[in-house]
Amino acid sequence: MGDPRTGIGRPTTIVDIARAAGVSKSTVSLVLKGSSLVKTETRERVEAVIERFGYVYNRGAANLRTATSSFVGMVISDLTNPFFAELAVGIEEALYQLGFVPILANTNEDLERQGHVLRSMREHGVAGIIMSPARGTDAWTLANLPARSMPMVITMRRILGSPLPYVGPDNQAGARKAVEHLIGLGHRRIAFMGGFASMTTQQERIAGWRDALLAAGLPFDEGLIFESMPTRDGGKKALEAALATPRPPTAVFCYNDIVAMGATRALSTRGIRPGLDVGVVGFDDIDEAEHNAPPLTTVSADTRAMGARCADSLLGLIRGSGAADMSYTGETRLVVRESCGAPFAARKREYA
Numbered sequence: 001m002g003d004p005r006t007g008i009g010r011p012t013t014i015v016d017i018a019r020a021a022g023v024s025k026s027t028v029s030l031v032l033k034g035s036s037l038v039k040t041e042t043r044e045r046v047e048a049v050i051e052r053f054g055y056v057y058n059r060g061a062a063n064l065r066t067a068t069s070s071f072v073g074m075v076i077s078d079l080t081n082p083f084f085a086e087l088a089v090g091i092e093e094a095l096y097q098l099g100f101v102p103i104l105a106n107t108n109e110d111l112e113r114q115g116h117v118l119r120s121m122r123e124h125g126v127a128g129i130i131m132s133p134a135r136g137t138d139a140w141t142l143a144n145l146p147a148r149s150m151p152m153v154i155t156m157r158r159i160l161g162s163p164l165p166y167v168g169p170d171n172q173a174g175a176r177k178a179v180e181h182l183i184g185l186g187h188r189r190i191a192f193m194g195g196f197a198s199m200t201t202q203q204e205r206i207a208g209w210r211d212a213l214l215a216a217g218l219p220f221d222e223g224l225i226f227e228s229m230p231t232r233d234g235g236k237k238a239l240e241a242a243l244a245t246p247r248p249p250t251a252v253f254c255y256n257d258i259v260a261m262g263a264t265r266a267l268s269t270r271g272i273r274p275g276l277d278v279g280v281v282g283f284d285d286i287d288e289a290e291h292n293a294p295p296l297t298t299v300s301a302d303t304r305a306m307g308a309r310c311a312d313s314l315l316g317l318i319r320g321s322g323a324a325d326m327s328y329t330g331e332t333r334l335v336v337r338e339s340c341g342a343p344f345a346a347r348k349r350e351y352a
Helices: 012-020 026-031 040-053 060-067 084-097 110-122 140-142 171-184 200-215 232-243 257-271 285-291 305-317 342-351
Strands: 072-074 103-108 126-130 154-155 166-169 191-192 251-254 279-284 296-299 327-332 333-335
Touching: 012 040, 026 040, 026 166, 026 327, 060 200, 072 084, 084 285, 103 110, 103 140, 110 126, 126 166, 126 305, 166 171, 171 191, 171 251, 171 279, 171 296, 171 333, 191 200, 191 285, 191 333, 191 342, 232 251, 251 327, 257 279, 257 285, 257 305, 296 327, 305 327
Parallel strands: 072 103, 072 126, 126 154, 154 166, 166 327, 191 251, 251 279, 279 296
Antiparallel strands: 296 333
């Protein structure tokens, strides 16, 4: 028997409400959930239709549908960076083993695009989201994201002040290992290259660089920080800036492997031999690092394992575990190859 209040020959649905109010189904859903994303005028129009139709929102059924969704959102800040591509593979493999189907989106470091992606994922009822935040995302931005009410794990870029669980490597300890290694090879003027001060990852890696210098009794010179985009071209430009100083560094510790690859290429084109004339160390240990010319000394964050940990943490949130219990900071290890000069130094000692 139909509903006499609406003239529809069946129970009223969200689709009926949307049609009568002249809005989309997702807008009606947001109104029912009390979202602040809907304009006041639109919300009042939808609420008036709901009242006229006598529609009752079954929140328990809606929550059940969300909880049993097999889709999980993967929001990555820059898939052109091989590191994030490898991270996404690690997350995808783990999600598949857990019975989830990932929906992948690249925000290209764009905050507006990030908001649009998260809104779409929420509207499509994903069970949760794993996100590497776009550059510039802060706790306030995060608190006002469209997907804030669903399970979410932040990875690789810590957001200070956010209550969401964070999964990532111990950037400070990893950076300290790398710089201590360069100091052990005899370097005393070591630059830091790549990234920007607004990035918490850069802040943590600079802290490790500073810790190693001070522990060795070396000065911490902020003039040896050369910021740039975390790209090959950024590494090239940072290296050029470092070489243009009155006292160029004898070694560089780079924000990531991509910056380090740009730096080694820039050195080679100038006839300066990376690993012999200037030591170069990266961070991440992407697959390409071993095949760089010369092979890159770097800090391994065990990217695939980190992706699996992200998936495990999100599953814990979906099952109702506390956010604090789902955070994880992974250990790092130094992978020594030719770019820092260590194998060459060992060879010289062997034949001395």
